Amino acid sequence: MSQRLFRYLFSLALGLAFVPGAIAQEGPLDTDPPKNTTPEQIIQKFAAREKEFKEARDKYTWRQDIKVQTLDGDTVTGNYREVFDVLFDDKGNRIENVVFAPQSDLEKGGLSLDEGDIKDFRNRLPFVLTSDEVGEYNILYVGQQKEDDLHCYVFDVAPKQIVGKKRYFEGRLWVDDQDFQIVKTYGKGVPEIIDKKKKGKEEHLYPKFTTWRTQVDGTYWFPAYTRADDTLKFGLGDIHIREIVKYSDYKRFGSSVKILYEGKELPPGEKKPDAPGQKQEPDQKPQK
DSSP, X not given: OOHHHHHHHHHHHHHHXXXXXXXXXXXXXXXXXXXXXXXXXXXXXXXXXXXXXXXXXXXXXEEEEEEEEEXXXXXXXXXXXXXXXXXXXXXXXXXXXXEEOOOOOGGGGTOOOOHHHHHIIIIIXXXXXXXXXXXXXXXXXXXXXXXXXEEEEEEEEEESOOOTTOOEEEEEEEEETTTOOEEEEXXXXXOOEEETTSTTOEEEOOOOEEEEEEEETTTEEEEEEEEEEEEEEETTEEXXXXXXXXXXXXXXXXXXXXXXXXXXXXXXXXXXXXXXXXXXXXXXXXXX
């Protein structure tokens, strides 16, 4: 691990443990063009790396902890919480296992989550811009900036057009100049919807958020922490919202052997009895 990477990860760990939101120290934005390369070449490189990242993350399991609050000044008026594990079933299909989800009372703060919020939690907060999707966005090089000891290229992105009910990202990306992977994003999920024709005026607004990534298994930069602290300006009044999403316990999905006896898996360390019906079956589990 390089010294620059160690310092960035150490700063990220400190931010997660003690000062949410104060994750990395940003340097001034240098608007000079990149040296010995072009913005187009950088985009091509990081989009290809993002495709690798997306395919790699599809082979991992992790835990995701979502907390949403509405606030009146410093007073919390409503809460939403969901903790779930992203896993695979015995056939290798991606599943979610909810481990904690108390009753939401966000309505007390005047807010309810919609389908766009749920999609953003799964897909837009850990935003990925691959070579398959890069053509859907306008991408503008804005300069270079340091995130602690990481030197990054900075780009602004926005969808070229909104197609159907698909969710997009609009905001800013920081791309590490050595790994050519996104290490930080800031922006929001779009589109927002304000339909004044419907009774009561239908409004779907979304907060701006920052997502920091951390390097996993020395190769890929996976989402680690997302924070939003924004005021949504609804027609009936402003709502102060805070969101914190943590991603943890990344494990690469692999194969192992489980021991079955009479159709049940034996606890770890327990020996098989000398009786008919026992067998070994291959199973797929996260590698420890």
